[in-house]
Amino acid sequence: MDLKLADKTALVTAASRGLGFATAKAFAGEGARVFLCSRSGPALLHAVERIQNETGNALVYGIVADVSLSADIEELFAQIQAVVPGIDILINNAGGPPAGAFDGVDDELWQRAFSLSLMSVVRLTRLSLPHMRQQMWGRIVNFTSSSVKQPIENLILSNTFRTGVAGLSKSLALELAKYNILVNVLGPGKISTDRVAELDKIRAVHTGESEQQVKHQSESAIPLGRYGSPEEFAAMAVFLGSAANGYITGQTVLVDGGLVRSL
């Protein structure tokens, strides 16, 4: 399938590793110009070099930015617009908020998770839209979690703000359809990244089991019997963000190996 990405520019946020990295690499592999951001300069530089070397695409740029900060997002767009007029494809990703149940979360943590998980999507979308509207073409894919369909124990912050992103995305899909801007949500179930290893570790500490036992239990609840790979997740992100997707908008798609049982 031709994804028709050769003349497109994508921004993938939070992309020095994990799902963001795999997605940025997949876009670069399809010939798109790709901007990546994350907070750590050295990690980002390493990611950019790896993508350039492994895909042979030199049009890959890293810009240090913390997506929970409004000023960083403005600076990110200023730097992008020094190179191109705007971005065609926005992949909204961010680090996950800390684990915890309701009683362990104070106002400060609620505010931080709001900025990280919801306001980042609002701000990045706002700055992407003028160019997309002007050219009557755009794709926005918001990474969330399978928790948008089924809340996950001990992840109160994620459960709360990711459903906010789902509501925002559906509303935007309706508002932006007339500009041929398609907005979708992509929810990972359990994809093998540092974040999932960290959550397994936290659970092992809670339950007194080994990390291996925790992982084994998680895998046995997944119909496909294993964690997914970042590449399997990225394949759907790139399709939804591409010109090959002409008619899917306002949807929440889970890449979860069948984990969530709801229709």
Ligand SMILES: NC(=O)c1ccc[n+]([C@@H]2O[C@H](COP(=O)([O-])OP(=O)(O)OC[C@H]3O[C@@H](n4cnc5c(N)ncnc54)[C@H](OP(=O)(O)O)[C@@H]3O)[C@@H](O)[C@H]2O)c1
């Ligand atoms: N993997 C899964 O199965 C899974 C399941 C459900 C939900 N999710 C969610 O999907 C997202 C990505 O997950 P992942 O597994 O890829 O996580 P990960 O392996 O921990 O990678 C997180 C990436 O985000 C960057 N980052 C973190 N905070 C940032 C910030 N404030 N601004 C800019 N970049 C930031 C990190 O780079 P720096 O440290 O350099 O900033 C890193 O590149 C997370 O929100 C996670 O909670 C993942």
